[in-house]
Amino acid sequence: MDVNYINPFFESTRDILETTSSIRNIPQKPYVKKGNVAAGEVSCVIALTGDFKGTIAVSFTTPCILNIVSKMFGEEMTEINDDIKDAVGEIGNMISGQVTTKLNALEKNLKAGLSDVHMGEGHTIEHLPDTPVISMPHKTEKGEYTIEVCLEDK
Numbered sequence: 001m002d003v004n005y006i007n008p009f010f011e012s013t014r015d016i017l018e019t020t021s022s023i024r025n026i027p028q029k030p031y032v033k034k035g036n037v038a039a040g041e042v043s044c045v046i047a048l049t050g051d052f053k054g055t056i057a058v059s060f061t062t063p064c065i066l067n068i069v070s071k072m073f074g075e076e077m078t079e080i081n082d083d084i085k086d087a088v089g090e091i092g093n094m095i096s097g098q099v100t101t102k103l104n105a106l107e108k109n110l111k112a113g114l115s116d117v118h119m120g121e122g123h124t125i126e127h128l129p130d131t132p133v134i135s136m137p138h139k140t141e142k143g144e145y146t147i148e149v150c151l152e153d154k
Contacts, residue, residue: 064143
C-alpha cells in the first residue's frame, strides 16, 4: 500500500485530537501489528469502502482517553462510562470525515464511517484477514493511543 494513502489516516487522527482536546501527540515508531488484541482499553473502529476496503482503529489507554474527553467536555472525567463511549464514537466520526476529504483530494473515492466502539481491557479488533495492519503508537502528556490502518486495494 502506498504511504501516500496511509499517511492521511495518521494525520487526520492527530489533527482531530489536537483540535478537539489540545493534546500534544508524539508519534512513535510504526510497526506491523501481530494478533488482534487492542493496544488500549477503548477503541473506535472505522470501516472503509470505495477504492479501498479496510479498517482503521484508534485505541486509547484509559488515562489518555480520560484526559482527551475531559478536555473536550471541559470537566474532569474519572471513569470509563457511556459518556466516554459516546465521545470516542464522535472522535471516530470526525476522523472518518477528515480522512474521506483528504483521500478524495488525492482522487481516491472513499467512504469512511464509524463501525463500532469497543471497551474493556483485552478487547479485540477484527481487521481484514491476511492483510497487514500498520500500527502507529503515539504518546501524549497523559497516556498513549495507537492508530491501526489495514487497507486492501480493490
